Every structure is written in structure tokens, then in C-alpha cells.
Amino acid sequence: MRPGFWPYLILRLRRVGKLFLPLLLVAALLMGGIGWFGVSLVRQDEAGAQRVEIGVVGDFEDSVLRMGMFALRNLDSSRFSIEFVQFSEESEAKSRLRAGKLNGYVKIPEHFVEDVYRGSFQPLTYVTAPGAQGVGTALTDEVIVSVSELLSVSEDAVYGAELYARDHGVTLEEGSAGDVLAMRFLEQILRRDELLQVEILGIGDGLSLSEYFLCSFFVMFLLLWGVSASPVFAGQDMELGRLLKCRGLGSLRQILAEYLSYLCLMLSTVLCLCLMAALILRGLDPGGDIPARLLESGFLLRAVPVGMALGALQILLYECASGMLQGVLLQFLAAVSLGYVCGCLYPVGFFPEPLQQTGNVLPAGLARQYLSAALSGQSGVWLLLGLAGYGLVFLALAAGIRKHRLAG
Amino acid sequence: MESIDIRNVQKNYRRKTVLRDVTFSAGPGECIGILGGNGSGKSTLLKTLAGVLRPDGGSFTLGGADLFRDHKRRAAAVGYVPQGTPLLRELTAMDHLRLWYRPEALRRGLSGGVLEMLGVTGFLKTPVGKMSEGMKKRLSIGCALASNPRVLLLDEPSAALDLVCKANILDYFCMYRNRGGILLIATHDPQELELCTGYRLLREGVAEPYEYRGDLRRLSEDLKS
Incomplete structure (x- = not known):
């Protein structure tokens, strides 16, 4: 009898059936770890976004500058998210920045007010530390740029108000009617929230931060699943393969049978974990719509082609590894590097443009975008084709390596 | 009953010639011991005849049919037991037998057939991970015999086995x-050598006829030379 493709597939399915429970346990731990990391990252970012502390260094003797700062602190809509701390000495601000107690500081140059009066002021300088405070750092940098512009504009406004007052025969003194006039003028300038409706589309692919991380961590979980399954799939002995080849079952059909059984194991594990996660979420938040949303958006359905492409990649990596340890290392390095470059660990929008473009065409990047497309209501047909292409290439490469190993 | 005829079999690994010109034949009921030092090409010869490796030249015929070309015939006529373990450690003996045997043939093999003779019936539900080396080897042989082959290629079949298992x-x-099967055994084991009816010594890629008279010391000297 020649053992054909189906008997071999059944053998492989029997094997993964026996490995299901231990791997489910490992995958549950993995998913728990990733979930915990994701939730803490989102919470940290939300907390960070609520309070950004920015220092302002300069000479505040001038009443106009004091008024500008007052306006920023009390009138501008940024007062809800930004706290301004005044420093007379730059060294003090610098040491607080180095200690991580400050997100950055704006340096007001000497004679700034006089320059403003002359109509040509020096630009303000903002100083910040290289990002090590998570997602919030990039946002903070943007905020500081905005503040430095705002401060210039507000000083300009105060100056304009004073000129207006002078032109109308009013002498501005602190607490006088002139001040009130200047403040009203400022109020008009700084009420940006009434002039502009700001809608935050999110961190990437038009998703909220939580949705983005849901997609990216799901891809990361599938990538890391390959690591947890390495002890049983990596560095296989080729004797069985050789015997099968003698009986007419070539390397391509061997790989295909192994891939299908691997896929069954991976997808059934993911399905079980998603069901468990849905039940937990329902228990924690009975009114929440996350499980229903995932079903309605087709997110879970899209996990199948994503799993197929990443599963093919993992089969290729197992095939490249000559032993278990090598397999674990290979899978881990591939998961972490792909996950990082493709924006599964950190929002891809914060990377330089060339890196973003590279990450978006790699398998994990395509997978993340394909899942994101489900939540943003897009079809993602090209992404699906890209994933299918990758899957086929990986399987063909794995079959080529198997052929080489069988001959060895 | 058909004989095998191996003619001018060649096999190269990149630039290295492992089998240059292997020629011999064996008839029904014959057991040929393939001898040779480490790296002489014993395993390569068996793998080439079994179809694991593609030959670079020569022919391997059984009753006139070229088994290097007729893969289906070879799969049915040739059984191969590799030196390693072609088994998956999580699965039981029965799981493996189901891969190689049709249900009817499996029933026959288990009740008074070849699998019972090999003693495989005693550990059908044991996972490979919990089997002894002897059990694994018996199961491997059982799997190789699924197609009821005329020729059995054995690569050091009783290495690392205990005496009882080896005897079995x-x-x-x-x-x-004795039933007319043809055996080709790559071995250095004295008990396996006693089973053989003829010997071939692989040296520099050529299979030379060899006279073995139970003198292991002479054999080891011949292997060194």
C-alpha cells in the first residue's frame, strides 16, 4: 500500500489532536500575557494623554508675558490636557526633564517681548528628551511644537490688544480695564475649539488606539504561537519523511499535510481562546459590545486567512530549523522582528516613512492591515491576495527545503 | 520467484562520488550483508535502492522491471527499515499502523500475521514516546512490511537492541x-552476519564480493584496509 496524502493528513491530525490541550494551555498563558500588556499599554497611554507637563523657561517679569501664560493656562482648551510649569532657570527645567518628571520645556529667548513689540521675534525653542515614555512621547513632541506656536501667537495677541488700547487712548496697567480688554481679545483668539472640530481618527488605519492594538496584538499572538508550538514541530526527524517518499508521498504533499494539520491546531486554539475571552469580557462588562462587534465586522472570519499565511511562515521556519532550540530561537526572532517592524508592538505611524512602507508589505503588516480593514469596514481584497501569495511562497519554499533535507 | 539485479548503481553527493559502480544480484531466499567502514556508502546504497535518494546512474531490477523508473512497483515490492526511528513520539503503534496498512490487511497482520509475529500486538496502544528501542524497531519493521514486499532493505536493524528483542x-x-524474501542488510553485527547467505564489501564506491567465515577480527582489518 502507498500511504497517500489523506492517510498522512489523518495521522498528522491525530497528532495535533493529542497536542491540543497542552498547546491550548500554553496559548492561553501567551494570550493572557499579551492581553495584559496591551491593556496596560492602552491605559498608560490614556493616562499619559490626560496630563502632559510642559515647562516654560524665561523671564516672567514682563506683564505681557505673564498675561500670555495666564491665557494659555486658563483660557486655551489645552489647559485640560497640559500643565504648564514655570521655571526661571533652564538648568532646573533640564534636570526635571532628565529625571522624566517633565515631558519637555519651551525656552523663551531673552528680549522676546521687546522683539514682539518690534514685530520680529526670535522663535521659541523647545527641548525634549528622546522618547522612552511609550506612545505618549511622540504625541507630547507634537504638543510642545503647538504650544511654542501658541505662545508666540498669544504674545502677538496681547501686543495687538495693547496697541489697540493705546490707539483708543487707554493706558494698560495690571488689573485695569485695559487688561480686561486684552483678555477678551485673547479669549477670542484662543477659543480654537469653537472654530475647529477636532476629531481624533486614531493611531493608524483610522482605528482607535484600542482597536489598533486589538488587531496588532492578535497578529503578535499568532506570531508568538509559533514559538510556543516549536517544541513539538521544530527539528523533526526526517526518517518518517524519507519512508513516505519511498512510498510515493513527495515533499510538497508531506508539507501540505503537515501545514493543514498545523493550521487546524492553530485555528482551533485561537477559536477556543476567543470564545473564552468573549465569555470573560461578557462577565466583566455585560453591556459591552466587543464580542458582537468582532463577529459583525468579520474580524474572526478574517483571522482564518491571516492564520493561514502566518502558519505557512511558521511551517517554513520549522523546516529551516535543525533542532528544537534552533526552532524556538528562529520563531522568536522572526515574531519579534516582524512584530516590531510591522507595527504590532508599537503603532506603525510613529516609524519613519520608509520603515512604515516596508512594514506594511511584510506578511505581519499585511495581516494587521487586513484585520484593521475589518474593523474600519473596508474590504481589503488586495491585502487578502497578498497574504495568499505569501502563504503559497512560504509553502513552496518549505517543500523545497524538505526535499533537500530528505536527500540529506 | 523473482530475483533482484543491481547494475552499475552510481550516487554522487555534489562533487563526491559515494557509489561508483555497485553491481550484484540476489535471488529469492537470499540475504546479502552489505559491509563497509563508516562513510563507505552502505546507508546511501540502501536509500538509493529504496527511492529516498535519486540514483545518478545504473539500474535496479526485480524480475526484469526497472524499479528506479517504476516507482509504484518499487513502493509495493521494496520495504525499507531506516537506521533511525520513522515514528512520531506522540502517537501510538496503532496510529502508525493505520498509516501504512489498509484496514483489512491490518486486521490480518494483527491476527496471526506479520505484526503478531513481530510482537507488535503487545503494545498497540502505547505511545512511541513510552516505547523501548526494541518496540520501536519492531514497529518500524512492521510498517515496512505493510505492502508485503519481496525485498527488504535493512539499515543496521538490531543496533542498540537487547538480546531478547534482537533474537525476536x-x-x-x-x-x-526462508519464505523466499530477499534481504539486504547493512550491518557489522555478528548475529546479523550469520543470517546472511552472501556478502558485499563496499570500498571506494564499489561492492566487492566478500567471504565472511565468522572471523570478526579479519573483517575489521579488511574494513580498515
């Missing part, structure tokens, strides 16, 4: 030979 396996090979 050798008894079966003896019976196989």
Missing part, C-alpha cells in the same frame, strides 16, 4: 528469508 527480530528475518 532475527527470527522473523530468518523466516522471511
Whole structure:
């Protein structure tokens, strides 16, 4: 009898059936770890976004500058998210920045007010530390740029108000009617929230931060699943393969049978974990719509082609590894590097443009975008084709390596 | 009953010639011992004949049919037992037998057939991970015999086995030979050598006829030379 493709597939399915429970346990731990990391990252970012502390260094003797700062602190809509701390000495601000107690500081140059009066002021300088405070750092940098512009504009406004007052025969003194006039003028300038409706589309692919991380961590979980399954799939002995080849079952059909059984194991594990996660979420938040949303958006359905492409990649990596340890290392390095470059660990929008473009065409990047497309209501047909292409290439490469190993 | 005829078999690994010109034949009921030092090409010869490796030249015929070309015939006529373990450690003996045997043939093999003779019936539900080396080897042989092959290629079949297990396996090979089967055994083991009816010494890629008279010391000197 020649053992054909189906008997071999059944053998492989029997094997993964026996490995299901231990791997489910490992995958549950993995998913728990990733979930915990994701939730803490989102919470940290939300907390960070609520309070950004920015220092302002300069000479505040001038009443106009004091008024500008007052306006920023009390009138501008940024007062809800930004706290301004005044420093007379730059060294003090610098040491607080180095200690991580400050997100950055704006340096007001000497004679700034006089320059403003002359109509040509020096630009303000903002100083910040290289990002090590998570997602919030990039946002903070943007905020500081905005503040430095705002401060210039507000000083300009105060100056304009004073000129207006002078032109109308009013002498501005602190607490006088002139001040009130200047403040009203400022109020008009700084009420940006009434002039502009700001809608935050999110961190990437038009998703909220939580949705983005849901997609990216799901891809990361599938990538890391390959690591947890390495002890049983990596560095296989080729004797069985050789015997099968003698009986007419070539390397391509061997790989295909192994891939299908691997896929069954991976997808059934993911399905079980998603069901468990849905039940937990329902228990924690009975009114929440996350499980229903995932079903309605087709997110879970899209996990199948994503799993197929990443599963093919993992089969290729197992095939490249000559032993278990090598397999674990290979899978881990591939998961972490792909996950990082493709924006599964950190929002891809914060990377330089060339890196973003590279990450978006790699398998994990395509997978993340394909899942994101489900939540943003897009079809993602090209992404699906890209994933299918990758899957086929990986399987063909794995079959080529198997052929080489069988001959060895 | 058909004989095998191996003619000018060649096999190269990149630039290295492992088998240059292997020529010999064996008839029904014959057991040929393939001898040679480490790296002489014993395993390569068996793998080439079994179809694991593609030959670079020569022919391997059984009753006139070229088995290097007729893969289906070879799969049915040739059984191969590799030196390693072609088994998955999580699965039981029964799981493996189901891969190689049709249900009817499996029933026959288990009740008074070859699998019972090999003693595989005693550990059908044991996972490979919990089997002894002897059990694994008996199961491997059982799997190789699924197609009821005329030719059995054995790569050091009783290496690392205990005496009882070795005796059990050798008894079966003896019976196989006596029933008209053809055995090619790559070995250095004295008990396996006693089973053989003829010998070929692989040296520099050529299989030379060899006279073995139970003198292991002479054999080891010949292997060194």
C-alpha cells in the first residue's frame, strides 16, 4: 500500500489532536500575557494623554508675558490636557526633564517681548528628551511644537490688544480695564475649539488606539504561537519523511499535510481562546459590545486567512530549523522582528516613512492591515491576495527545503 | 520467484562520488550483508535502492522491471527499515499502523500475521514516546512490511537492541528469508552476519564480493584496509 496524502493528513491530525490541550494551555498563558500588556499599554497611554507637563523657561517679569501664560493656562482648551510649569532657570527645567518628571520645556529667548513689540521675534525653542515614555512621547513632541506656536501667537495677541488700547487712548496697567480688554481679545483668539472640530481618527488605519492594538496584538499572538508550538514541530526527524517518499508521498504533499494539520491546531486554539475571552469580557462588562462587534465586522472570519499565511511562515521556519532550540530561537526572532517592524508592538505611524512602507508589505503588516480593514469596514481584497501569495511562497519554499533535507 | 539485479548503481553527493559502480544480484531466499567502514556508502546504497535518494546512474531490477523508473512497483515490492526511528513520539503503534496498512490487511497482520509475529500486538496502544528501542524497531519493521514486499532493505536493524528483542527480530528475518524474501542488510553485527547467505564489501564506491567465515577480527582489518 502507498500511504497517500489523506492517510498522512489523518495521522498528522491525530497528532495535533493529542497536542491540543497542552498547546491550548500554553496559548492561553501567551494570550493572557499579551492581553495584559496591551491593556496596560492602552491605559498608560490614556493616562499619559490626560496630563502632559510642559515647562516654560524665561523671564516672567514682563506683564505681557505673564498675561500670555495666564491665557494659555486658563483660557486655551489645552489647559485640560497640559500643565504648564514655570521655571526661571533652564538648568532646573533640564534636570526635571532628565529625571522624566517633565515631558519637555519651551525656552523663551531673552528680549522676546521687546522683539514682539518690534514685530520680529526670535522663535521659541523647545527641548525634549528622546522618547522612552511609550506612545505618549511622540504625541507630547507634537504638543510642545503647538504650544511654542501658541505662545508666540498669544504674545502677538496681547501686543495687538495693547496697541489697540493705546490707539483708543487707554493706558494698560495690571488689573485695569485695559487688561480686561486684552483678555477678551485673547479669549477670542484662543477659543480654537469653537472654530475647529477636532476629531481624533486614531493611531493608524483610522482605528482607535484600542482597536489598533486589538488587531496588532492578535497578529503578535499568532506570531508568538509559533514559538510556543516549536517544541513539538521544530527539528523533526526526517526518517518518517524519507519512508513516505519511498512510498510515493513527495515533499510538497508531506508539507501540505503537515501545514493543514498545523493550521487546524492553530485555528482551533485561537477559536477556543476567543470564545473564552468573549465569555470573560461578557462577565466583566455585560453591556459591552466587543464580542458582537468582532463577529459583525468579520474580524474572526478574517483571522482564518491571516492564520493561514502566518502558519505557512511558521511551517517554513520549522523546516529551516535543525533542532528544537534552533526552532524556538528562529520563531522568536522572526515574531519579534516582524512584530516590531510591522507595527504590532508599537503603532506603525510613529516609524519613519520608509520603515512604515516596508512594514506594511511584510506578511505581519499585511495581516494587521487586513484585520484593521475589518474593523474600519473596508474590504481589503488586495491585502487578502497578498497574504495568499505569501502563504503559497512560504509553502513552496518549505517543500523545497524538505526535499533537500530528505536527500540529506 | 523473482530475483533482484543491481547494475552499475552510481550516487554522487555534489562533487563526491559515494557509489561508483555497485553491481550484484540476489535471488529469492537470499540475504546479502552489505559491509563497509563508516562513510563507505552502505546507508546511501540502501536509500538509493529504496527511492529516498535519486540514483545518478545504473539500474535496479526485480524480475526484469526497472524499479528506479517504476516507482509504484518499487513502493509495493521494496520495504525499507531506516537506521533511525520513522515514528512520531506522540502517537501510538496503532496510529502508525493505520498509516501504512489498509484496514483489512491490518486486521490480518494483527491476527496471526506479520505484526503478531513481530510482537507488535503487545503494545498497540502505547505511545512511541513510552516505547523501548526494541518496540520501536519492531514497529518500524512492521510498517515496512505493510505492502508485503519481496525485498527488504535493512539499515543496521538490531543496533542498540537487547538480546531478547534482537533474537525476536532475527527470527522473523530468518523466516522471511526462508519464505523466499530477499534481504539486504547493512550491518557489522555478528548475529546479523550469520543470517546472511552472501556478502558485499563496499570500498571506494564499489561492492566487492566478500567471504565472511565468522572471523570478526579479519573483517575489521579488511574494513580498515
